[in-house]
Every structure is written in structure tokens, then in C-alpha cells.
Amino acid sequence: MPRDNLAAEQSAQQVGDHLPELIDHLAHERFTGNTAPAVEIVASHLPVQRPAKVKEPLWNTFLGDLLRPTGLLVERAGDFEFLHQTLLEHHAALHATRDGQARTQVLHDLLIA
Numbered sequence: 434m435p436r437d438n439l440a441a442e443q444s445a446q447q448v449g450d451h452l453p454e455l456i457d458h459l460a461h462e463r464f465t466g467n468t469a470p471a472v473e474i475v476a477s478h479l480p481v482q483r484p485a486k487v488k489e490p491l492w493n494t495f496l497g498d499l500l501r502p503t504g505l506l507v508e509r510a511g512d513f514e515f516l517h518q519t520l521l522e523h524h525a526a527l528h529a530t531r532d533g534q535a536r537t538q539v540l541h542d543l544l545i546a
Contacts, residue, residue: 437486444481445495451480452499456506457531460515460524471506471513472496 448455458478459471467474472493476483483492497513500506505520506513515521529539 437484441484441487444484444487447481448479448496449499452503454528454531455479456500456503457524457528459513460521461528463515463521464525470511471500475500 455475455478459474462469462474463471475496476493483489487495497508500513501508505516505524507516515524528535530536
């Protein structure tokens with residue numbers, strides 16, 4: 434059990450360390466029309482897998498607990514929404530321009546479209 438606890442703690446720490454990037458990814462997904470629950474979107478883009486000993490509902494609750502106090506999202510009807518459209522757009526733009534490859538893709542998409 435101590436080994437399982439350590440693995441869960443390390444995974445949780447890694448998720449917390451990547452929270453800004455996860456929020457940017459969530460914004461991008463919302464901006465492009467993904468209406469899946471926010472926790473599902475975040476879970477699908479995690480830098481680590483859910484520890485095997487942690488049940489999915491508990492892990493999803495943990496992810497929601499990370500999103501809730503950011504000040505960027507509000508919880509409505511069991512899902513998370515950006516507090517304001519400008520926050521969503523700003524974080525989606527951060528995601529779209531996060532590195533050289535992403536910036537190149539945005540320019541390609543704009544010029545081809």
C-alpha cells in the first residue's frame with residue numbers, strides 16, 4: 434500500500450504541476466467546439482496516467498478539485514465553464530501558440546483556410 438500511495442501522490446503532483454497547460458488545452462478544446470465535460474477533456478490530456486489503484490470517479494473528483502479554485506472556471510450543472518469568454522479566448526490562444534510547431538500549425542491553418 435505505501436508504494437501505491439506514493440505513486441498516487443506523485444501522479445497528483447505531476448498533474449498539479451501541469452495545471453496551467455491543462456487549462457490552456459481545455460480552453461482550446463472548448464474554443465474549437467468540444468462540449469465534453471471539462472474533467473474528461475483534462476483527463477484525456479494528462480501528462481500521467483491515472484494510477485491503477487485510484488478509481489476513476491475519485492480521480493475525476495481530484496481533477497475537478499484542481500480546476501475549481503483557479504479563478505478561471507466556474508462550476509455549473511456539474512461541469513466547468515470559463516468565467517468569461519475573454520478568458521477562454523486568451524487561454525486558447527496560449528495553447529495555440531505554446532511552441533514553434535503549434536505556431537506554425539496556426540499559420541498554416543490560417544493561410545490554407
